[in-house]
Amino acid sequence: MMGGLDDVVAAQTVLSEVDGAAGRLIIRGHRLDDLAGHTTFAEAAELMLDGFFPDLPSGGDFAAALGRARVAVFAEVAGLDATLIGRSPIEAVRALMARLADGDDLATALRLLAAPAVFTPAVIRAQRGLAPLAPDASLSHAADILRMLKGVAAPEVQAEALDTYLVTVCDHGLNASTFAARVVASTQAGLTSAVLAGLSALKGPLHGCAPGPVIEMLDAIGEASNARTWLEAALARGDRLMGFGHRIYRVRDPRADALKRAIGKLGASAGRLAYSEAVEAAALAILRERKPTRSLQTNVEFYTALLLEALAFPPDSFTCVFAMGRTLGWIAHAQEQIASGRLIRPQSVYVGPAPQQAA
Secondary structure: OOOOOOOOOOOOOOOEEEEOOOOEEEEOOEEHHHHOOOOOHHHHHHHHHOOOOOOOOOOHHHHHHHHHHHHHHHHHHHHOOHHHHOOOHHHHHHHHHOOOOOOOOHHHHHHHHHHHHHHHHHHHHHHOOOOOOOOOOOOOHHHHHHHHHHOOOOOHHHHHHHHHHHHHOOOOOOOHHHHHHHHHHHOOOOHHHHHHHHHHHHOOOOOOOOHHHHHHHHHHHOOHHHHHHHHHHHHHOOOOOOOEOOOOOOOOOHHHHHHHHHHHOOHHHOOOHHHHHHHHHHHHHHHHHHOOOOOOOEOHHHHHHHHHHHOOOOHHHHHHHHHHHHHHHHHHHHHHHHHHOOOOOOOOOOOOOOOOOOO
């Protein structure tokens, strides 16, 4: 019995294909390498949502509509009270997103795409005792996110790096959060409900919370010369090496390479790239020695942590930034599921006690 639904096909989709054996990710007919670093988030959103909304704008019109949506959802930041500021960033962002009305139209989709991009910087600033900054609809999505976070205009290379990240993580097959979003969408509850389901699944430590602990690992190792000793001790304790291995990929995660290239373009702001490469090399060597029958390669979490750290996002907000990109996939999958007209209702096998026979 497969309690995790491994190898069970639960949907047909035009949105993405994950080939774990070949280390390949295809998003709406395009290889990830052809999109990441070459496509803005707004362009990727237009690609992903094509055919799901009859009034979908194109080109610069979509980017402008997304900018207006960022301005519109900023009104909900007024709900960021002391209670939410005291919560983790992902819980605060989820609560603010729950204030958005449900619906299945383009306006709802645009607000949901804009929400984590606006709410995440607002929550981070509020937790630092700073006033949230209103969006600037004239900026690109990534540039506006960084401006709202830092309070100053970000260099173009940083906006391009964030765009690369958002595009890279926008969809990845029927992962746990996307499946959760499709289940809720199949009930016709509305896009906001579906996205909140996806966000709640993403929050789990076995899904979207993994990049943060990569920073904890790198901090604990301290310097490259300590890497092998620290990593071997972690494996001896039975700890998982964060940023290595994946449920699907049996070779290197193609998203890791896309993000590593983005970090390399940051130049002086690239953070701990050289140090992290040394840690990565040590980890891969140890894993080959200790687990020769398993292919445990670098996954997206490792370079996600390095890229977001270089862009000045605190580690406890990494899942929120993940949601900025993945919300696009949740919306597209929700619309695809709604169009099928099918309620997702799998069967279970009862393994409990049989009822007692009356005497």
